[in-house]
Amino acid sequence: MSETVMEIRDLGLEFQLGRTLADVIQRRPGRVVNALNGVSLALKKGETLGVVGESGCGKSTLARCIVRLYTPQRGRITYHGQDIFAEDARADRSYNRRVQMMFQDPYSSLNPRMTTGQILSEALRVHQMRPESEIDARVAELLELVRLPQDAAGKLPHEFSGGQRQRIAIARALAVEPEVLIADELVSALDVSVQAQVVNLLLELQERLNLTILFVAHDLRLVRHVSNRVAVIYLGRIVEIGDSETLFARPAHPYSQALLSAAPSLDPDDKGSAIRLQGELPSPMDVPPGCPFHVRCPHASEICKQQEPRLTAHEGRGEVACHHVKEINTHA
Amino acid sequence: MTETSPLSAAAAPPQKSRLQIALRKPGFVIGMVIIGLSTLLAVAPGLFAPYDPNFIDYTAVRQPPSWAHPFGTDMLGRDSLSRVISAYSVNMQMAVLATVFALVIGVVVGALVGYYRGLADMIFGRIVDAIITFPFLVLVIAVVAVLGPGLVNMYIAITLVGWVYYARLMRAEVIAQMGNDYAASGVVMGYSDRRIIFRHLLPNAITPVVVYWMTDMALAILLGSSLGYLGLGAQPPQAEWGVLIAEGRNFITTAWWLSLMPGIAIVLTGLGFSLIGDGLADLLRPRG
Numbered sequence: 001m002s003e004t005v006m007e008i009r010d011l012g013l014e015f016q017l018g019r020t021l022a023d024v025i026q027r028r029p030g031r032v033v034n035a036l037n038g039v040s041l042a043l044k045k046g047e048t049l050g051v052v053g054e055s056g057c058g059k060s061t062l063a064r065c066i067v068r069l070y071t072p073q074r075g076r077i078t079y080h081g082q083d084i085f086a087e088d089a090r091a092d093r094s095y096n097r098r099v100q101m102m103f104q105d106p107y108s109s110l111n112p113r114m115t116t117g118q119i120l121s122e123a124l125r126v127h128q129m130r131p132e133s134e135i136d137a138r139v140a141e142l143l144e145l146v147r148l149p150q151d152a153a154g155k156l157p158h159e160f161s162g163g164q165r166q167r168i169a170i171a172r173a174l175a176v177e178p179e180v181l182i183a184d185e186l187v188s189a190l191d192v193s194v195q196a197q198v199v200n201l202l203l204e205l206q207e208r209l210n211l212t213i214l215f216v217a218h219d220l221r222l223v224r225h226v227s228n229r230v231a232v233i234y235l236g237r238i239v240e241i242g243d244s245e246t247l248f249a250r251p252a253h254p255y256s257q258a259l260l261s262a263a264p265s266l267d268p269d270d271k272g273s274a275i276r277l278q279g280e281l282p283s284p285m286d287v288p289p290g291c292p293f294h295v296r297c298p299h300a301s302e303i304c305k306q307q308e309p310r311l312t313a314h315e316g317r318g319e320v321a322c323h324h325v326k327e328i329n330t331h332a
Numbered sequence: 333m334t335e336t337s338p339l340s341a342a343a344a345p346p347q348k349s350r351l352q353i354a355l356r357k358p359g360f361v362i363g364m365v366i367i368g369l370s371t372l373l374a375v376a377p378g379l380f381a382p383y384d385p386n387f388i389d390y391t392a393v394r395q396p397p398s399w400a401h402p403f404g405t406d407m408l409g410r411d412s413l414s415r416v417i418s419a420y421s422v423n424m425q426m427a428v429l430a431t432v433f434a435l436v437i438g439v440v441v442g443a444l445v446g447y448y449r450g451l452a453d454m455i456f457g458r459i460v461d462a463i464i465t466f467p468f469l470v471l472v473i474a475v476v477a478v479l480g481p482g483l484v485n486m487y488i489a490i491t492l493v494g495w496v497y498y499a500r501l502m503r504a505e506v507i508a509q510m511g512n513d514y515a516a517s518g519v520v521m522g523y524s525d526r527r528i529i530f531r532h533l534l535p536n537a538i539t540p541v542v543v544y545w546m547t548d549m550a551l552a553i554l555l556g557s558s559l560g561y562l563g564l565g566a567q568p569p570q571a572e573w574g575v576l577i578a579e580g581r582n583f584i585t586t587a588w589w590l591s592l593m594p595g596i597a598i599v600l601t602g603l604g605f606s607l608i609g610d611g612l613a614d615l616l617r618p619r620g
């Protein structure tokens with residue numbers, strides 16, 4: 001078992017929505033969005049942990065908490081044993097250097113008025129990664145690393161395609177030589193053919209530079225291709241986490257089963273045995289009590305309505321948060 | 333294709349610079365010409381004025397436009413054309429000095445409250461509300477009344493009121509720009525707030541402010557000459573368009589050229605600044 005780089009414990013974050021006029025008249029408090037509800041996970045050195053779930057389940061919120069764009073209200077995140085939200089740690093910008101993030105939208109994540117060269121050299125200068133005389137050479141090296149032509153340094157972001165921009169974003173993240181990379185829907189804005197190039201580049205760089213990656217995505221096949229381990233998030237909670245191959249081959253949580261069976265199959269004979277879920281994803285403003293999945297779960301019973309299941313390890317699988325894992329998976 | 337083929341400079345047609353594109357727009361070119369000539373007149377009025385603007389000739393009072401005096405002469409026999417030209421330096425100075433401090437203060441305050449929000453932003457909001465409820469001119473006149481008439485006090489008065497308009501615009505634009513991930517990525521990169529605000533957000537947020545600045549210079553000339561007309565800005569015998577219009581007011585039915593010519597100068601310079609502002613909006617917009 002390799003070393004744990006980052007540990008996330010019971011992370012909780014609520015977004016307060018403003019009180020509407022109707023709320024004020026009816027004397028209700030303003031509404032609250034439960035973005036994260038007790039997420040716990042550990043990132044191990046050199047692994048790629050995939051995070052999947054429906055839109056609005058809290059994947060991106062989790063990613064943004066890790067890089068301190070959001071401050072969680074409950075729980076903690078430790079990086080090499082150090083709480084990153086502690087008073088003295090907040091001002092420590094070297095954490096930002098060690099843990100980098102790449103954003104979903106390549107059209108807004110690069111400053112439109114700075115050339116690629118300026119974007120990369122700024123990162124190098126601020127963190128004093130190289131002496132002034134070596135900065136140009138390092139910029140050239142970074143462009144080479146993400147396979148962009150050398151004349152890219154003098155160009156503005158609008159002169160590049162989406163895939164090229166994402167590679168600039170990767171180069172910027174790598175410029176400061178991080179240990180952990182958070183990829184928030186890194187390729188979901190790109191064409192499929194370009195997705196493969198960017199993802200494969202990322203994997204290759206991971207191997208060369210021994211990076212730890214948290215790969216947030218909604219594309220299940222992509223996550224399966226990329227990840228060693230996978231966490232399935234539902235309404236701000238992890239419902240299942242485990243080894244990627246096992247989880248994709250034999251998902252244990254009824255939500256994971258439904259989610260995976262919803263992905264289209266490449267086998268033409270597969271006429272589809274998709275598990276269709278009842279109802280809609282509940283609003284994160286109104287999370288059901290007990291197991292948050294019980295309103296849509298085909299296996300729900302009385303206990304599910306009252307008690308929230310905890311993530312527990314199961315033989316031959318990862319950790320699952322379900323009261324009925326055993327029954328579901330013996331007759332399945 | 334584009335993903336794998338190297339981006340060679342030869343493959344892509346050379347892009348036209350923004351300036352080249354802007355120079356295709358007749359409005360922008362006309363604006364530049366007007367303001368260029370106005371600046372020239374402001375810097376070296378002596379080169380263009382045919383007479384000494386303060387030379388009094390009682391033998392030739394209120395003469396209509398003629399070859400000797402194209403804009404006629406005033407009630408003291410001074411050459412109107414020379415006075416309109418010599419007023420360029422005061423009025424162009426107004427356009428700059430009445431706006432530039434408001435611009436700088438407004439941009440900095442607006443960027444800061446837009447970035448940090450919170451209590452400072454709420455206080456800022458109240459100040460804005462309080463100031464914009466009053467008509468601009470009334471408020472400026474009130475400040476001038478307290479400080480006393482004169483050009484310097486007029487600049488102070490306009491700046492005290494005018495910075496709010498810049499700050500309001502800047503704040504809104506910074507907030508809009510913060511919706512882009514490049515601002516968040518600045519935080520992720522561990523950059524200081526100062527760097528994020530002034531190096532990243534400001535250059536992207538400032539375009540509408542600069543465009544507004546051009547309009548505001550036109551307004552500043554208008555406001556400055558209004559105050560001159562009311563006797564609160566430039567003081568006679570200083571040649572200033574508002575003062576010149578006021579001097580001609582009593583003779584408007586018999587010597588109409590006295591008020592008309594400085595009026596045309598105000599319209600032309602105002603038009604020039606507005607046309608430039610319009611062109612700059614295209615020139616400064618980032619691509620893609």
